[in-house]
Amino acid sequence: MITKINIFATCVLFFLISSVQIFPQWTRDDPPQNGKIKANNFIDELVFDKLSKKHITPSPVCSDEVFLRRVFLGVTGALPANKEVRSFLADKNPDKRKILIDKLLASDEFADYWAMKWSDILRVKAEFPSNLWPVAAEAYHRWIRTCIVQNMPYDKFAYALLTSSGSNFKTPQVNFYRAMPKKDPLSILNAVALPLMGSRAQKWTDEERYGMAVFFAKVGYKNTQEWKEEIVYFNEEGKFLNPKTGKPQELTFLDGERVSLSPGKDPREAFANWLISPDNKWFAKNVVNRIWYWLMGKGIINEPDDIRPDNPAQNEKLLARLEKELIKNDYDLKSIYKAILNSNTFQLSSLPTDNNQNYEADFSHYYVRQLNAEVLIDAIDNITGTGEPYSSLTPEPYTYIPEDEKTVSLADGSITSPFLEIFGRPPRDTGFELERNNAPTIQQRLHLLNSTHIQKKLQGSQTIKNIISANKNIKDIIINLYINILSRYPTQAEGKTAENYFTVVNKNKTEAAVDLAWALINTKEFSFQH
Amino acid sequence: MNKNKISSSFGQNITRREALRYGLLGFSGLALAGMFPLRAAPVTKRAKAKSVIQIWQWGGPSHLDTFDPKPEAGYDYCGPFNKPIETNVKGIRICELLPLTAKQADKYSIIRSMTHGINAHETAAYVVQTGWKPEDGFVHPCAGAVVSFEKGYDAGYKGLTPPYIVVTNPQGRFSEAGFLGSKYKPFATGGNPNSEPFTVEGIVTPGITKQRQMDRRQLLNQLDGFAKKLNGNSFVDLALNSEQSAYELILGNSGKVFDLSAEDQKLRDKYGRNSFGQSCLLARRLVEAGVPYITINYPGWDTHKQNFETMRTKLPEFDKGFSSLLRDLADKGLLDSTIVWCGGEFGRTPKIAWEEPWNGGRHHHGQVFCSVVAGGGFKPGHVVGSSNSTGTEVADHPVYPWDLLSSIYQLMGIAPEETLPHPQGLKIPLTPPVAEGIKYSDSLKEIM
Numbered sequence: 001m002i003t004k005i006n007i008f009a010t011c012v013l014f015f016l017i018s019s020v021q022i023f024p025q026w027t028r029d030d031p032p033q034n035g036k037i038k039a040n041n042f043i044d045e046l047v048f049d050k051l052s053k054k055h056i057t058p059s060p061v062c063s064d065e066v067f068l069r070r071v072f073l074g075v076t077g078a079l080p081a082n083k084e085v086r087s088f089l090a091d092k093n094p095d096k097r098k099i100l101i102d103k104l105l106a107s108d109e110f111a112d113y114w115a116m117k118w119s120d121i122l123r124v125k126a127e128f129p130s131n132l133w134p135v136a137a138e139a140y141h142r143w144i145r146t147c148i149v150q151n152m153p154y155d156k157f158a159y160a161l162l163t164s165s166g167s168n169f170k171t172p173q174v175n176f177y178r179a180m181p182k183k184d185p186l187s188i189l190n191a192v193a194l195p196l197m198g199s200r201a202q203k204w205t206d207e208e209r210y211g212m213a214v215f216f217a218k219v220g221y222k223n224t225q226e227w228k229e230e231i232v233y234f235n236e237e238g239k240f241l242n243p244k245t246g247k248p249q250e251l252t253f254l255d256g257e258r259v260s261l262s263p264g265k266d267p268r269e270a271f272a273n274w275l276i277s278p279d280n281k282w283f284a285k286n287v288v289n290r291i292w293y294w295l296m297g298k299g300i301i302n303e304p305d306d307i308r309p310d311n312p313a314q315n316e317k318l319l320a321r322l323e324k325e326l327i328k329n330d331y332d333l334k335s336i337y338k339a340i341l342n343s344n345t346f347q348l349s350s351l352p353t354d355n356n357q358n359y360e361a362d363f364s365h366y367y368v369r370q371l372n373a374e375v376l377i378d379a380i381d382n383i384t385g386t387g388e389p390y391s392s393l394t395p396e397p398y399t400y401i402p403e404d405e406k407t408v409s410l411a412d413g414s415i416t417s418p419f420l421e422i423f424g425r426p427p428r429d430t431g432f433e434l435e436r437n438n439a440p441t442i443q444q445r446l447h448l449l450n451s452t453h454i455q456k457k458l459q460g461s462q463t464i465k466n467i468i469s470a471n472k473n474i475k476d477i478i479i480n481l482y483i484n485i486l487s488r489y490p491t492q493a494e495g496k497t498a499e500n501y502f503t504v505v506n507k508n509k510t511e512a513a514v515d516l517a518w519a520l521i522n523t524k525e526f527s528f529q530h
Numbered sequence: 531m532n533k534n535k536i537s538s539s540f541g542q543n544i545t546r547r548e549a550l551r552y553g554l555l556g557f558s559g560l561a562l563a564g565m566f567p568l569r570a571a572p573v574t575k576r577a578k579a580k581s582v583i584q585i586w587q588w589g590g591p592s593h594l595d596t597f598d599p600k601p602e603a604g605y606d607y608c609g610p611f612n613k614p615i616e617t618n619v620k621g622i623r624i625c626e627l628l629p630l631t632a633k634q635a636d637k638y639s640i641i642r643s644m645t646h647g648i649n650a651h652e653t654a655a656y657v658v659q660t661g662w663k664p665e666d667g668f669v670h671p672c673a674g675a676v677v678s679f680e681k682g683y684d685a686g687y688k689g690l691t692p693p694y695i696v697v698t699n700p701q702g703r704f705s706e707a708g709f710l711g712s713k714y715k716p717f718a719t720g721g722n723p724n725s726e727p728f729t730v731e732g733i734v735t736p737g738i739t740k741q742r743q744m745d746r747r748q749l750l751n752q753l754d755g756f757a758k759k760l761n762g763n764s765f766v767d768l769a770l771n772s773e774q775s776a777y778e779l780i781l782g783n784s785g786k787v788f789d790l791s792a793e794d795q796k797l798r799d800k801y802g803r804n805s806f807g808q809s810c811l812l813a814r815r816l817v818e819a820g821v822p823y824i825t826i827n828y829p830g831w832d833t834h835k836q837n838f839e840t841m842r843t844k845l846p847e848f849d850k851g852f853s854s855l856l857r858d859l860a861d862k863g864l865l866d867s868t869i870v871w872c873g874g875e876f877g878r879t880p881k882i883a884w885e886e887p888w889n890g891g892r893h894h895h896g897q898v899f900c901s902v903v904a905g906g907g908f909k910p911g912h913v914v915g916s917s918n919s920t921g922t923e924v925a926d927h928p929v930y931p932w933d934l935l936s937s938i939y940q941l942m943g944i945a946p947e948e949t950l951p952h953p954q955g956l957k958i959p960l961t962p963p964v965a966e967g968i969k970y971s972d973s974l975k976e977i978m
Contacts, residue, residue: 128652128705129669181667202954351759368763394652418700418720418731424712427705429669432953437712440769443692445776446732450743452720455735497752505745515742519749524769525756 043343046318059349059365065488076109077375077408101341112409115145121195125413125428129181133228136168141411143172154331155276162272165233174232185213185240198286198307211252214240215271234266288322297367350530368530370438373423374407385463485520577943579906580867581817584825587874589832597640597900603920619911627845630853637856638904639977643915643924649894654875661935661961671708674823678714681822690784692717694823697809723808730788787819802850810855835891869906880921907941909977927973932961
């Protein structure tokens with residue numbers, strides 16, 4: 001973890017080079033808007049156009065502080081390091097946001113975080129209701145992460161998932177066909193359509209389902225001598241009979257096109273070629289809409305995995321244009337990330353105005369929601385310099401995760417903790433996006449306010465002790481805690497309140513610092529993406 | 531259009547079989563349904579029970595060494611426990627290490643014919659607590675989550691104490707809430723109720739004085755400017771309201787339910803000064819506070835090795851806690867409205883593994899095992915079903931996990947035709963439909 005290591009060094013350095021006596025003015029209030037907000041790219045043109053037709057003005061563009069935190073959490077699932085905050089805020093380069101976006105998209109942390117997202121919808125977990133088993137779950141996750149690191153074009157990624165044969169250990173992408181509780185052709189179809197088409201096959205007509213299921217009739221599975229090894233292969237004998245007529249079913253795509261294949265041809269390839277073709281109505285749409293949903297908190301189509309004719313997009317033109325961009329850029333997903341992140345639409349303030357507060361779905365201001373469970377615990381671990389003891393004793397082989405490994409890097413969705421359960425991490429049972437539940441609860445607040453779990457992290461925190469010993473001046477302790485936790489400087493008023501706490505309310509410096517860190521962790525500014 | 535197709539509310543076409551399965555036919559459709567499970571007793575309109583205390587003997591207690599002794603089967607089956615004792619109900623004998631429980635037999639009934647045939651912990655724990663076999667591709671919620679859904683905040687429960695509580699540790703990988711989602715997961719107390727103070731995760735934290743709690747709260751309130759600015763945002767408001775409720779538990783009166791020092795010291799002694807005994811006492815306090823479902827997660831029953839040595843320490847502890855709970859509930863007039871359900875995920879192999887490395891151990895046995903039920907409308911003083919002479923199989927009146935759970939739901943006033951919402955838009959029955967080839971027995975009728 002880059003951030004964890006740097007905090008101490010930075011604090012020392014900062015103390016040496018500066019001894020700030022007053023709290024620098026911090027601009028949390030997003031700067032007021034002067035005239036019309038500039039359109040940075042096609043996204044802004046299409047979003048602002050729709051808003052202006054409704055006579056709605058978007059919120060102002062957010063401050064650098066808000067942008068920095070938003071883009072770090074959104075792209076890497078991690079907080080910026082102390083040094084990063086200071087240098088970004090001091091940087092006068094007008095292109096600094098764009099430069100930071102490029103840097104983050106190229107980072108290892110980006111791959112860690114997005115491998116987690118894909119593992120959620122591809123159901124990467126060792127056990128129940130689908131049984132990948134630990135070794136295969138790890139191998140599958142590593143394969144997904146490697147594809148992200150290499151920025152494999154998305155059509156190639158999907159093709160590999162859909163058409164591979166081989167051992168679950170040696171050809172990890174075959175686990176795509178194992179990460180499902182039932183493996184009959186209709187069940188496979190459900191598990192293919194949800195992540196790769198954003199569609200719930202359960203809602204199609206029987207004829208549609210039967211015609212599509214038959215593409216998965218020849219997926220075969222067999223065991224080997226190796227424990228928990230399974231081979232996924234093209235089984236020529238596989239059949240799917242129409243459940244109503246009892247007769248063999250013709251291969252029929254969802255848009256009605258029929259195919260006939262010569263014997264010896266794997267129908268999965270025909271399916272994959274149909275799916276990844278540029279004219280396909282689901283493939284590009286699904287993935288650009290999901291990326292939008294993941295970055296913006298709301299899909300252009302909602303739920304993002306429920307694409308169907310009677311669930312229209314909030315902004316058809318925007319979605320169509322994003323699809324086109326993806327295809328034009330040879331399915332380079334990062335081109336979509338870049339477009340979204342560089343848009344002013346992504347960079348709008350999360351504070352609604354009187355004029356636009358009811359137009360959240362039109363992206364008139366940034367969508368506020370609680371942080372993902374994994375991101376939240378990683379942030380707390382980062383601030384306190386602590387870790388989580390993840391392990392798994394069933395099923396075998398036993399798995400112990402080193403304590404300094406981030407939670408977002410966990411491969412196996414079966415490995416969990418009370419914190420992750422309380423904060424709504426998805427169990428990866430169904431692959432539905434709404435498995436993740438980020439709604440605030442009493443239990444979550446109890447846990448953050450007063451659990452031994454969090455208290456121990458704060459009270460035993462070497463990172464906080466280091467801040468205290470490296471900074472003689474109380475103001476500098478306060479500033480460093482603010483930067484580490486909220487990624488910004490305190491305002492004058494906040495600084496005075498905190499200083500009063502150290503000098504009047506609790507004169508024990510260590511206790512006061514722990515209490516301030518505790519308070520900042522419990523602000524909604526900390527636990528929300530905004 | 532095929533005649534067998536029914537359009538559900540979300541425009542999906544599904545077959546009649548699926549519709550039956552997911553309860554989409556509504557009341558007119560139910561008329562067809564000799565397909566639906568025959569319940570043990572007619573549907574009770576009014577709930578007899580208000581709360582459930584589930585004593586979960588994680589690991590699987592030996593049925594022969596607890597509520598189904600077999601002294602006649604010989605040493606290789608009963609081992610050293612060959613002198614079962616009479617209870618205060620004529621004709622019912624239980625293990626000699628449960629003398630206090632024997633004196634309360636007029637308060638509970640023993641089901642000696644529980645069966646599911648599964649010998650793996652995870653799967654058996656799932657089946658016993660959800661009432662569903664695992665192979666249908668869904669992850670069903672367990673009874674606690676179902677009760678939390680039916681009787682918790684959605685049903686007007688107003689308590690600040692969460693409606694579904696696990697004392698003390700959660701069941702780990704077992705997903706209690708299943709497809710209902712994390713909202714219906716239990717609150718796990720953590721800590722040890724036998725220690726002073728009893729650290730209840732999130733509610734009672736040692737080392738933070740009340741003054742410091744209040745100082746902190748004020749500091750937080752002063753620094754939470756973002757929340758004030760976003761006043762009106764539904765998520766932020768929900769977080770602020772939750773925070774206020776959390777403080778009612780931390781600093782207000784609602785958290786006092788966890789303060790066992792308020793109880794009479796002699797009564798605490800009777801329950802047993804150990805984690806299990808004090809957990810039972812806490813469960814009674816939670817019932818008094820109106821909590822609808824409490825699980826006491828009581829591990830330590832997986833006795834592959836040296837079963838009898840373990841039982842000699844484990845059973846006296848169980849005996850004190852369990853018997854005191856029943857008596858205390860009855861003394862306080864709470865037993866009639868409180869179901870106590872006690873058992874594990876399976877029994878243990880009747881034939882003892884004397885050889886190395888087990889040295890008198892017992893392994894997993896899902897073919898037959900015991901559950902004990904008391905209160906809340908269950909008739910006491912009965913034995914339901916029996917196992918054969920060696921305790922290896924059900925001899926008569928088999929009772930399946932779905933039988934027991936549907937009885938508990940009924941007594942809680944949860945109608946059998948209720949369905950639960952699945953995120954896919956499906957409505958899933960509480961317990962598996964007969965149409966799935968599931969057998970229901972009417973063996974529990976005699977104690978309903």
